[in-house]
Amino acid sequence: xxxxxxxxxxxxxxxxxxxxxxxxxxxxxxxxxxxxxxxxxxxxxxxxxxxxxxxxxxxxxxxxxxxxxxxxxxxxxxxxxxxxxxxxxxxxxxxxxxxxxxxxxxxxxxxxxxxxxxxxxxxxxxxxxxxxxxxxxxxxxxxxxxxxxxxxxxxxxxxxxxxxxxxxxxxxxxxxxxxxxxxxxxxxxxxxxxxxxxxxxxxxxxxxxxxxxxxxxxxxxxxxxxxxxxxxxxxxxxxxxx
Numbered sequence: 001x002x003x004x005x006x007x008x009x010x011x012x013x014x015x016x017x018x019x020x021x022x023x024x025x026x027x028x029x030x031x032x033x034x035x036x037x038x039x040x041x042x043x044x045x046x047x048x049x050x051x052x053x054x055x056x057x058x059x060x061x062x063x064x065x066x067x068x069x070x071x072x073x074x075x076x077x078x079x080x081x082x083x084x085x086x087x088x089x090x091x092x093x094x095x096x097x098x099x100x101x102x103x104x105x106x107x108x109x110x111x112x113x114x115x116x117x118x119x120x121x122x123x124x125x126x127x128x129x130x131x132x133x134x135x136x137x138x139x140x141x142x143x144x145x146x147x148x149x150x151x152x153x154x155x156x157x158x159x160x161x162x163x164x165x166x167x168x169x170x171x172x173x174x175x176x177x178x179x180x181x182x183x184x185x186x187x188x189x190x191x192x193x194x195x196x197x198x199x200x201x202x203x204x205x206x207x208x209x210x211x212x213x214x215x216x217x218x219x220x221x222x223x224x225x226x227x228x229x230x231x232x233x234x235x236x237x238x239x240x241x242x
Contacts, residue, residue, distance in 0.1 A: 034176030039145040053136025075140035
């Protein structure tokens with residue numbers, strides 16, 4: 001459903017809140033936030049991005065470098081080694097680990113990056129790269145929803161292109177709308193019921209979106225030992241090294 005269709009249903013779902021109570025502008029704010037909350041809860045937009053590694057640069061601002069970043073996948077960060085022309089997976093770690101095991105990391109010489117960690121909006125690498133390369137890093141991450149701002153656009157993608165595997169969940173946004181609008185107009189019981197429904201549907205959607213029948217069949221054929229491969233393919237278990 002595009003923006004107009006979702007708004008039309010929103011008006012039907014909460015007839016007590018016509019345009020004189022909730023303007024179209026405010027309705028779209030609520031609906032966009034509903035899409036954002038659904039995507040945050042389900043992590044349903046796995047993707048990846050290549051970005052520039054800069055010589056002697058230890059830190060990269062995620063909101064600038066990866067503007068749609070929401071959360072990292074288990075595959076994490078990779079660095080392109082130009083010497084052997086291969087992508088090298090970096091070890092994911094934490095600030096505490098770095099301060100304990102590499103107390104001089106801030107002053108260490110540049111070289112081939114080996115590890116990374118995320119601290120707030122900053123992605124750190126150690127050591128800093130010693131060369132600049134336009135596609136030097138590849139980050140596997142979950143993207144946030146893109147807000148709609150024009151008629152004909154679809155929720156989640158924020159464009160006139162609908163995301164096929166998320167189309168069955170577009171109506172879930174309306175449960176969020178019912179929750180917030182009923183809260184605003186003082187229908188607290190209806191608001192709580194809609195809130196519970198929103199999270200129940202989101203939880204079901206999360207399980208459905210994580211299901212990969214093709215990999216499940218492979219597991220049945222080759223045995224449970226392929227579990228790490230099954231999960232890491234969608235950002236689950238596996239690949240979590242320090």
